[in-house]
Amino acid sequence: MTxxxxxxxxxxxxxxxxxxxxxxxxxxxxxxxxxxxxxxxxLFALFRAPDVALTQAIINSGLVTSLFLVAYSQTEKRxxxxxxxxxxxx
Amino acid sequence: xxxxxxxxxxxxxCLCLGWWLWRGLFFSCCELDGPAAHYVAxxxxxxxASNIVSAILFxxxxxxxxxxxxxxxTTVCGVALMFSRSRFRRSGWGLSFIVRRGLGLVVxxxxxxxxxxVIMGHLTPGGGFQGGxxxxxxxxxxxxxxxxxxxxxxxxxxxxxxxxxSGALVFTLVGLFGLAQGSxxxxxxxxxxxxxxxxxxxxxxxxxxxxxxxxMKVGAGLSTLFYSMVKILEDPVEGPPPEV
Numbered sequence: 164m165t166x167x168x169x170x171x172x173x174x175x176x177x178x179x180x181x182x183x184x185x186x187x188x189x190x191x192x193x194x195x196x197x198x199x200x201x202x203x204x205x206l207f208a209l210f211r212a213p214d215v216a217l218t219q220a221i222i223n224s225g226l227v228t229s230l231f232l233v234a235y236s237q238t239e240k241r242x243x244x245x246x247x248x249x250x251x252x253x
Numbered sequence: 254x255x256x257x258x259x260x261x262x263x264x265x266x267c268l269c270l271g272w273w274l275w276r277g278l279f280f281s282c283c284e285l286d287g288p289a290a291h292y293v294a295x296x297x298x299x300x301x302a303s304n305i306v307s308a309i310l311f312x313x314x315x316x317x318x319x320x321x322x323x324x325x326x327t328t329v330c331g332v333a334l335m336f337s338r339s340r341f342r343r344s345g346w347g348l349s350f351i352v353r354r355g356l357g358l359v360v361x362x363x364x365x366x367x368x369x370x371v372i373m374g375h376l377t378p379g380g381g382f383q384g385g386x387x388x389x390x391x392x393x394x395x396x397x398x399x400x401x402x403x404x405x406x407x408x409x410x411x412x413x414x415x416x417x418x419s420g421a422l423v424f425t426l427v428g429l430f431g432l433a434q435g436s437x438x439x440x441x442x443x444x445x446x447x448x449x450x451x452x453x454x455x456x457x458x459x460x461x462x463x464x465x466x467x468x469m470k471v472g473a474g475l476s477t478l479f480y481s482m483v484k485i486l487e488d489p490v491e492g493p494p495p496e497v
Contacts, residue, residue: 169278177271210278213378214306217370221383225390226475229397233482 165209172206189235197228300441301448302375302457310380311463315439318463319424322470326421329474333481348398356398363391367472374464375457381467388472393479410480413473420470427459427466 176199183195200223207216285293292305292313302308310318371384395404431437431444441458442448449456 173271173275214304214380214383217379217383218386221386221390226386226393226479229393229479230482233479237482 169206169209172202172209176202176206193228193231193235196231197224200224200227297451300457300460301451302460303452304375304377304380306378307375307380307460307464308457311375311460311467312439312441312458315428315441315463318467319428319439322421322424322467325471325474326417329417329478332478336481352398356394360391360394363387363394367391367468371464371468372461373454375460376452376454381464382471384464385468385471385473386475388468389475389479392472392476396479396483404480408476410477413477413480416469417473417477420466420468420473423466424463424470427462431459 179195179199179202183192183199186192186195200219203223204216204220207213207219292309296302296305296308300308300312302312367384367387370379370387371381374380374384392404392408395407428439431440434440434444436443439459441460444459446458447455448458455461
């Protein structure tokens, strides 16, 4: 049972990590990263490391997400740079 | 297609590493050896704390924790210095009435939770760092929901500075007490702190004191870090937007 649960969470971890790395929009990237953090916290709790799970849940889904969002709202978005990059990736 | 092909070696490497870790998790033996075995066997008698992680952080490796606290202090100083003079666009004046009332209902429970994490750091999972981070999250919620000027009027940045510095001071003073007793910097039971009975609230000697010091330091530090990033987003001349 636990092996299947761990495998399921690991698969979702990989999925959210890929989405966070490859998403075009920075905002959805940040949100996916916080989902990644919550899943990782569940995994730590399953592996009987509640201290690390607590830290991971608070830091990653609380502090890091809010700091990323503030950094996102304070920086200028350069549209021409983004479109250049999209062309480059194709 | 070129995009996929360029990522193929990296994906293969990740899969191999993942399989390796998975094997290590489920097919390895579960015997502890080295320092881990010593900690599991002797923590209760040597420190009086029932949370082994907390005992390692604040007793066996207390000096490392002081170093980590210094790292956080340096980071906060750097961010506050970097954001001290620049001015960016305005971001917001807080959220709607419903969110404000809702947060008002939640905040006492959040504070209680943070306090329980700190005060029972030597008994249950948690400790000064986690509790301080929850405190910082409460102030960040204040900043987002009510606006940063409200947050500054409730807990002034000066108070946070004092809290952070006094946390560091308490930590160092507890360490120096051990030195004055002749048993080494940050020593716990050896310096005459009472061990108490295992599992009770008043136990583990200096570990609860150090937990409180670290909670003050981390909470005030992370809160200052966020506040110094958002404080300039609001323009006091323009005034708040009309109520929706």
